Amino acid sequence: MADRNAIDTDPGALPAAQEAITGKAKRGADAALLIGCAGCGQCVEDCPLQLPIPELMGLYNEYLASGSAESLADAYKSITSETGKPGNCGGCRVCEGSCKNRVKIADTVHKLSALFD
Ligand code: SF4
């Protein structure tokens, strides 16, 4: 006959369940942080540096999802190789005025520059 208390006496059972719940909550929190860029490109037209903003927002989302900047360094280099440099963004926020999704572009560009430049 099966031991009804088996789950209570299995030392791995409860921590594993807790870990699953914690992991789910963390993924939910990370998803809530993702940048809501629709990739329309309107902001790029208005940016005096013509920064590749949709690609940069996408890269930042990848960083949030993976938690690893190291694995994205080549992608950052490639995205910014033929454009203005995120490090030169002076925070004029003209881009944000043209974003219907209210993306915090300048802050994100600065975070990317701090991570990769
Ligand atoms: S804040 Fe930076 S990214 Fe936005 S328009 Fe100005 S220079 Fe471009």
Ligand code: SF4
């Ligand atoms: S205007 Fe906003 S939604 Fe459109 S590409 Fe720029 S950041 Fe993304």
